[in-house]
């Protein structure tokens with residue numbers, strides 16, 4: 001079978017689409033290695049899907065898995081190393097700046113995440129379709145380890161703080177994942193949004209005239225990674241889909257026990 005990244009005929013691995021560390025570090029797995037996906041719908045009410053183990057698919061050869069895994073190891077350290085989540089959750093300001101984040105490694109991690117979702121045939125990623133041109137451009141960049149300019153497939157990340165006074169509830173809500181969705185912004189930009197592992201990711205695919213306020217939230221070449229801090233109210237997608245679904249889940253006495261933040 002042909003590896004999706006290097007295009008060589010190789011034995012393919014069961015590749016994770018979402019890196020394993022995101023499931024592990026964010027508590028997406030409960031004690032039984034389960035987690036819940038909220039699949040978004042146009043009506044705003046998501047369908048819930050309880051999954052065992054992360055989503056995998058025959059995608060990459062061993063060499064390409066290794067290439068990507070070194071960026072994942074680095075990203076794991078940047079986002080979830082001890083003290084990091086406490087640092088983010090305890091702030092009351094709008095933007096937390098992570099310093100000394102190696103541009104190449106972290107950017108390639110973000111790009112490889114978007115690209116894998118686009119290449120995947122799994123239904124959970126069906127909304128992510130980059131189209132042939134972008135998908136091929138990204139494949140080449142990832143294979144050549146070319147992290148591109150700041151606004152080439154830039155991504156900004158927002159940490160969602162459900163209740164700053166109740167960190168335990170935050171931890172529980174991080175077990176939910178809002179599946180990726182394609183969004184066209186008012187100024188015509190195609191982006192993909194996803195909430196997973198406590199973070200709301202926005203990948204901006206089109207490059208023309210990205211507003212300055214968005215550009216300055218991308219990882220920059222001076223190795224600074226801005227992380228926005230927001231409540232669910234400030235991110236309508238999370239409020240509209242995730243919270244509504246959780247409320248519904250609680251009513252129907254689902255298998256997850258949690259206290260809904262007031």
Ligand SMILES: [Zn+2]
Nearest residue numbers: 003006061064
């Ligand atoms: Zn390969």
